[in-house]
Amino acid sequence: DADVTQTPRNRITKTGKRIMLECSQTKGHDRMYWYRQDPGLGLRLIYYSFDVKDINKGEISDGYSVSRQAQAKFSLSLESAIPNQTALYFCATKKSGYYGYTFGSGTRLTVV
C-alpha cells in the first residue's frame, strides 16, 4: 500500500457541486499539505496543517476548505466547484524535525 493515498484518483463533477478529496497516510507524519497543479505550472499550496487542530491557509485558499480529522487524514473540499478549479491536486506529508516530503499520486479533478 502507498504511504500517502489520495482518493479519488480521477473525478468529473459539475459546476456548483460540492466535492471532497481525501488524503490518508501511514507515515506517522504530523504535517500535511494540499497542493494544486495547473498544466505547465508548478505546484501551488492551498492549505496545510501541522497537527489535528492546526489549519493554515496557503497561497491559493479561496474557494477551498480543509479538515484534519485525525493525524492520518486531511481532506480538501470545494464547496461549490467552478471550472477553473479543474486541476491536478496533490497531498503531501512531512515529519517535523526531519527532512523530506512524501507526495501522493494525485487526484485529477475536472469541473464541467
Place this chain on the structure above:
Amino acid sequence: GESVGLHLPTLSVQEGDNSIINCAYSNSASDYFIWYKQESGKGPQFIIDIRSNMDKRQGQRVTVLLNKTVKHLSLQIAATQPGDSAVYFCAENIVSNFGNEKLTFGTGTRLTIIP
C-alpha cells in the same frame, strides 16, 4: 545545455550529453531545497535534496549546487538518457519564525532528451 528555469522553460539535450537546469529561489529563510522530476500525469518524484549549510551534493548521475549568495540552485544530470525527459522542479522549504514550514515550487523546466 543550460537553462535558467524560470525564463527558459524548455531545454533539449542530445542523449549522452550533460544537462544543467537552473533555478532562482526567493527566501533567505529557506533551510532545505529539493529537486523533483515529474512525468506526465504523475506526482513529483524526488531526485535529490540539499540543506542550506551545504553547497554541493552528489547522487547517482545528478549533482545539485547551491549558491546562497545569489540564491541560485542548479541540477546537473550527467550522461542523459531518454528516461530523463520530464519536467523538473526546484522547491524550497521555507521556515518561519514560528516553526511553520512549507514547500514552495518553482515554475519548472521541461527537459527533452534527443535520441
